[in-house]
Amino acid sequence: MRPSSALLTDHYELTMLQAALASGTAHRRSVFELFPRRLPAGRRYGIVAGVGRALDALTDFRFDAEVLETLRDVVDAPTLDWLAGYRFTGDIWGYAEGEAYFPYSPLAVVEGTFAEAVVLETLLLSIYNHDSAIASAASRMTLVAGDRPCIEMGSRRTHEQAAVAAARAAYIAGFASSSNLMARQRYGVPTAGTSAHSFTLLHDTEADAFRAQITSQGVGTTLLVDTYDVAAAVRQGIEIAGPELGAVRLDSGDLGVVAREVRDQLDALGAHRTKIVVTSDLDEYAIAALAVAPVDGYGVGTQLVTGSGHPTSGFVYKLVAREDDDGTMISVAKRSKDKISIGGRKFALRRRSAAGVAQAEVVGVGTMPRDDGDDRPLLVPLVRGGEVVGAESLETARERHRRSVAELPRVVQAMSAGDPVIPTLHI
Known part of the structure; x- marks a missing residue:
């Protein structure tokens, strides 16, 4: 009971x-x-x-x-x-x-x-x-995101039980998945996640971190590429995983500008199907501003679990x-x-x-x-x-x-x- x-x-x-x-x-x-x-x-x-x-x-x-x-x-x-x-x-x-x-x-x-x-x-x-x-904030975000999926990842920005409820509410309002495993267990919300900057910093080189992640999770994984130098990380990621790399994640800088540079680089390397996921304090306004950028998905945390103001x-x-x-x-x-x-x-x-x-x-x-x-x-x-x-x-x-x-x-x-x-x- x-x-x-x-x-x-x-x-x-x-x-x-x-x-x-x-x-x-x-x-x-x-x-x-x-x-x-x-x-x-x-x-x-x-x-x-x-x-x-x-x-x-x-x-x-x-x-x-x-x-x-x-x-x-x-x-x-x-x-x-x-x-x-x-x-x-x-x-x-x-x-x-x-x-x-x-x-x-x-x-x-x-x-x-x-x-x-x-x-x-x-x-x-x-x-x-x-x-x-x-849910009201999440709905605005998914509305402007259109067909591009949104991932809820705000658990570390709110009370631990509020995080579970937030993941549930966001999923109702169109978010594709959550990082919160309790929401998966309790409500059946799909979950997703790969690695953080600490995983890259744990290894002697960025290439070593990428090899470890790809060996464990397969070439369909998402590599976080902004720990040091984005262009170098993208190049190494494709060299290790090949052109079938699932996605790269950007978490800093001018996301629209960087996403265009990364898209051009991925296409030049033959990785035409490798997706670009962006994070970093996104809200519905930032998502709307990225509508014309070559972005394939959004990870949203703080602004979502606080109702975007x-x-x-x-x-x-x-x-x-x-x-x-x-x-x-x-x-x-x-x-x-x-x-x-x-x-x-x-x-x-x-x-x-x-x-x-x-x-x-x-x-x-x-x-x-x-x-x-x-x-x-x-x-x-x-x-x-x-x-x-x-x-x-x-x-x-x-x-x-x-x-x-x-x-x-x-x-x-x-x-x-x-x-x-x-x-x-x-x-």
């Missing part, structure tokens, strides 16, 4: 629960909504990720003896008794993993009692905020409807000046043209309008009666990402800052 996820939360979740149990309001039917009020500054769209991880965490959200012992000086005895029997028995609807989102998209709609749903706030927000930030998505989790004293459901919402929420249980759909191009994100309260054939409903069942029903493979989420981005207006391909590529309409 996996460890409990119940303590991946904030203290005030349980003090709210204690007060609600004492006042008799804890068992009121409630609807919470996880949503963004806005996209990160300048972003044109976002990508939902972390849904599968959140469903796993929900399954593990239990208050066993060890967890309850930790909480004995946090909440009172009646609250501990209630927590001992906790299991979420409500419903969760949400955007499927890999889907594009926009301001006020209801990414997760949690329906249950106040007590059941309120304690999930921090858990859901922490997963969705992190993973969607990574936006390490969180800014999602919030708000109560939008609750049961009144007479048993009817009423809409509720926060009304502060700069943090407005919209009350009511939402529906959401992507309005599209007859050609299938997205035109608007439509979010409303009440009955969903009749489908005219072009609208695409966005909320899918994730949990029904406490049972997870929305689990799916990463390949399914990955394909959904591809389709969702493909239906957005072409202006989304521009990396310049701007407003969301489609408006959110409230009806």
Whole structure:
């Protein structure tokens, strides 16, 4: 059995629960909504990720003896008794993993009692905020990379567990592989890697290092050629491996200029099929700038695992409807000046043209309008009666990402800052 996820939360979740149990309001039917009020500054769209991880965490959200012992000086005895029997028995609807989102998209709609749903706030927000930030950055990178593969290699630039989640999110958003082996074991993310500068420096000569690597990994390997002199390293690599050398990697200098020089050199040596992979603090802007360079793949680290300047998505989790004293459901919402929420249980759909191009994100309260054939409903069942029903493979989420981005207006391909590529309409 996996460890409990119940303590991946904030203290005030349980003090709210204690007060609600004492006042008799804890068992009121409630609807919470996880949503963004806005996209990160300048972003044109976002990508939902972390849904599968959140469903796993929900399954593990239990208050066993060890967890309850930790909480004995946090909440009172009646609250501990209630927590001992906790299991979420409500419903969760949400955007499927890999889907594009926009301001006020209801990414997760949690329906249950106040007590059941309120304690999930921090858990859901922490997963969705992190993973969607990574996926949103990754999507921009793969969008501008086109057919050239991107490799996630940011494990050394973030928390060790965040690195695993980042690899998963990046793969959903189109990255071809990751360097992270835990992501391979836990989620089946393909992994790749060959050597670092330390391997070259270990040997007496660069040629010795290349021979050792090629002998071990075959001529299809990727040689890191910028430890000393790039041109000399490329020449030695082809002399040792022959023209069938898989690839060379560049990790420094003006990558566009160096890539052109290396391509010319490889072609002159007859290594026409040897590819060029570039790394070194790449982000979506650097990748876009290399579009005309003879580059065959990108390795992305720091900028990816930090969300390329936006390490969180800014999602919030708000109560939008609750049961009144007479048993009817009423809409509720926060009304502060700069943090407005919209009350009511939402529906959401992507309005599209007859050609299938997205035109608007439509979010409303009440009955969903009749489908005219072009609208695409966005909320899918994730949990029904406490049972997870929305689990799916990463390949399914990955394909959904591809389709969702493909239906957005072409202006989304521009990396310049701007407003969301489609408006959110409230009806």
